[in-house]
Amino acid sequence: MLPSAAFVMLWSLALFTLVALCLLYAARCLFRFRSVRAEFAHHVGVNYLFAPWISWLLLLQSTPFLRPHTRSYLLLCWLFSLPILALDIKIYGQWFTKGKKFLSMVANPTSQITVIGNLVGARAAAQMGWRESAVCMFSLGIAHYLVLFVTLYQRFLGSDSLPAMLRPVFFLFFAAPSMASLAWDSISSSFDTSCKMLFFLSLFLFASVIIVSFLLYKIWARKHRIMEDTLSGGKMVMFRSPRTQSLTSKAFVKKTMKLTNKDIIGSGGYGTVYRLIIDDNSAFAVKKLNKGNTDRDRGFERELNAMGDIKHRNIVTLHGYYIAPQFNLLIYELMPNGSLDALLHGNSVQNIFSKLSCFQYSHSASHKGIDTGKSGKEKPLDWPSRCKIAVGAARGLSYLHHDCIPHIIHRDIKSSNILLDQNMEARVSDFGLATLMEPDKSHVTTIAAGTFGYLAPEYFDSGRATTKGDVYSFGVVLLELLTGKRPTDESFIEEGTKPVTWVKAVVKDKREEHAIDSSLLCFPMEEVKKVFNIAEKCLESDPSKRPTMAALLKMLEQINQTNL
Numbered sequence: 008m009l010p011s012a013a014f015v016m017l018w019s020l021a022l023f024t025l026v027a028l029c030l031l032y033a034a035r036c037l038f039r040f041r042s043v044r045a046e047f048a049h050h051v052g053v054n055y056l057f058a059p060w061i062s063w064l065l066l067l068q069s070t071p072f073l074r075p076h077t078r079s080y081l082l083l084c085w086l087f088s089l090p091i092l093a094l095d096i097k098i099y100g101q102w103f104t105k106g107k108k109f110l111s112m113v114a115n116p117t118s119q120i121t122v123i124g125n126l127v128g129a130r131a132a133a134q135m136g137w138r139e140s141a142v143c144m145f146s147l148g149i150a151h152y153l154v155l156f157v158t159l160y161q162r163f164l165g166s167d168s169l170p171a172m173l174r175p176v177f178f179l180f181f182a183a184p185s186m187a188s189l190a191w192d193s194i195s196s197s198f199d200t201s202c203k204m205l206f207f208l209s210l211f212l213f214a215s216v217i218i219v220s221f222l223l224y225k226i227w228a229r230k231h232r233i234m235e236d237t238l239s240g241g242k243m244v245m246f247r248s249p250r251t252q253s254l255t256s257k258a259f260v261k262k263t264m265k266l267t268n269k270d271i272i273g274s275g276g277y278g279t280v281y282r283l284i285i286d287d288n289s290a291f292a293v294k295k296l297n298k299g300n301t302d303r304d305r306g307f308e309r310e311l312n313a314m315g316d317i318k319h320r321n322i323v324t325l326h327g328y329y330i331a332p333q334f335n336l337l338i339y340e341l342m343p344n345g346s347l348d349a350l351l352h353g354n355s356v357q358n359i360f361s362k363l364s365c366f367q368y369s370h371s372a373s374h375k376g377i378d379t380g381k382s383g384k385e386k387p388l389d390w391p392s393r394c395k396i397a398v399g400a401a402r403g404l405s406y407l408h409h410d411c412i413p414h415i416i417h418r419d420i421k422s423s424n425i426l427l428d429q430n431m432e433a434r435v436s437d438f439g440l441a442t443l444m445e446p447d448k449s450h451v452t453t454i455a456a457g458t459f460g461y462l463a464p465e466y467f468d469s470g471r472a473t474t475k476g477d478v479y480s481f482g483v484v485l486l487e488l489l490t491g492k493r494p495t496d497e498s499f500i501e502e503g504t505k506p507v508t509w510v511k512a513v514v515k516d517k518r519e520e521h522a523i524d525s526s527l528l529c530f531p532m533e534e535v536k537k538v539f540n541i542a543e544k545c546l547e548s549d550p551s552k553r554p555t556m557a558a559l560l561k562m563l564e565q566i567n568q569t570n571l
Contacts, residue, residue: 014071018070021066025062025063028059029059032059060090060091060124063083064084064091064128065127067083067084067087067131068130068131068134075134076135084135087131088131091125091127091128094124122148123186125151126148126187129142130190130194132144133194138194145191148187148190149187242330242331243259243327244308244311244328244329245327245338246315246325246326259329259338260329262283263283263293266283272345273423277296277437278296279295283341290341291338291340291341292338292339292340292341293336293337294336294337294339295334295335295336311325311328311330311337314438315328317407319406320402321403321432321433321435322403322435322438323339323340323435324339325337326338326340342426342428343429345427346422346423346424346425346426347396347427347484347487348421348422348423349423350427352493389529390535392431393488394534394538394563394567395431395433395567396427396433396488397433397488397567398433398560398563399433400425400433401563402560403435404417404420404435404477404481404556405555405560408556409555409556414474415438416472416476416477417435417437417438418472418476419437419440420461420477420480420481422487422493424437460483460495460506461484462476462479462480463479463480463550474556475550475551475553477556478553478555478556479545479546481556482506482542482544482545482553483545486506486510486542488538489524489535489542491524491525491526492524494506506546507543507546510542513539514539514540519539522539523535538566541559541563
């Protein structure tokens with residue numbers, strides 16, 4: 008059957024255009040030989056020297072004047088295919104001979120040409136009946152296509168701009184699918200049903216082996232990442248104390264490598280906290296921060312060293328830290344009784360998990376001789392215990408505000424950051440962590456998502472952290488101790504949208520007895536009213552009307568004296 012006149016006309020037009028382009032490129036090679044040679048030697052730039060051969064091979068497959076299997080067709084097919092194979096050899100030869108084998112050395116516009124070239128070559132080989140060669144070239148083209156796709160995806164995922172030299176790769180995503188479809192149609196038509204099934208089975212097994220190997224490698228790399236960071240510039244600093252004097256960096260890193268999800272005892276916006284038992288006499292809480300130390304200066308270490316110098320009975324002690332490009336670790340003393348949030352709101356899934364983790368630690372530690380201060384049953388949080396916790400937290404915050412030089416603003420006071428030791432003594436944790444993690448951002452943008460109900464109103468106007476803002480947040484914690492409810496509870500907005508509106512209404516209408524936590528069976532009403540009044544002062548809308556933490560501590564200590 009003779010081809011139509013329109014097809015012959017279009018094919019002739021394509022032939023004329025290709026001849027013209029080849030002549031222009033030949034002139035370029037003649038008059039700009041150095042630039043062509045540099046282009047050929049470059050491992051990323053587009054090698055236009057190979058493009059005409061691919062076009063000639065594609066044009067040969069659609070020629071109306073030659074039939075496959077003829078001598079002329081075979082000769083031209085080999086002539087146009089050899090440069091494509093030479094390009095594959097060139098790319099991988101350059102890749103294997105380089106000191107560092109970057110993926111971008113294969114994933115570049117030159118690979119774009121090989122993708123199209125191998126797919127065109129696969130179609131030509133299938134038409135000639137060379138099934139093995141067709142499958143090989145098709146697989147090589149698809150492999151290059153996937154590598155290019157993954158590389159570009161990683162660049163965009165990391166918000167990296169695409170270099171101008173790599174922009175021609177975008178053409179690939181239009182040309183490759185259509186060419187792959189044509190090549191596969193030619194290849195599949197040369198196989199019978201059993202061969203097709205064998206091919207897909209082999210492809211599935213090969214892909215399975217690659218995927219499983221990749222997953223196993225990721226698991227192995229995750230377990231060994233800390234040690235790898237140590238070798239690549241990770242730094243461990245342990246502050247001198249009786250608990251850490253016998254602890255070596257190497258032993259600590261090895262123990263940390265064995266941490267799993269079963270060791271998680273808490274999580275927050277800045278990272279995950281793990282329980283780490285070193286030996287029979289020492290256990291620590293390790294906070295793995297979400298960000299590494301790649302873009303921080305020495306100020307980050309200075310802040311950590313300053314935090315390590317703070318020693319107070321109502322502040323969680325920082326025993327040391329580990330910094331590395333992948334992530335950072337903060338090493339704290341372990342608080343066996345968890346957080347105030349877990350005790351007050353133990354009905355949530357997260358707190359059930361937290362309590363379960365603490366129980367596992369208590370069970371393990373009791374066998375190893377570590378004193379957890381826990382008996383078989385968890386002590387109920389009665390009124391004297393709540394007063395003791397309020398005084399302890401106020402004492403810790405007062406120390407940060409008034410006794411530390413320079414004075415320290417906590418910035419993130421909430422019930423989950425008030426931990427309890429073996430004697431149910433309150434310990435303030437995570438002080439200064441907000442600015443440590445996000446030094447270039449305002450505190451509002453940093454913590455609003457996780458602790459919205461604790462933020463003072465002025466935060467939303469100025470974005471500045473102040474000691475009076477800490478006082479406001481502490482007042483919210485007092486409300487939690489009084490009511491057993493989180494600041495986002497619906498009952499707090501019955502009288503208005505602000506906790507201060509709610510607490511003022513309660514005090515004015517003398518409804519303290521109805522607002523108190525229903526789990527409290529016995530409590531002195533006069534003391535409850537005094538704590539409500541203190542919370543009301545803390546939650547004043549005007550920061551200047553709020554008391555200082557030192558004044559709050561005196562008020563609470565006077566109430567707590569009757570419970571001693």
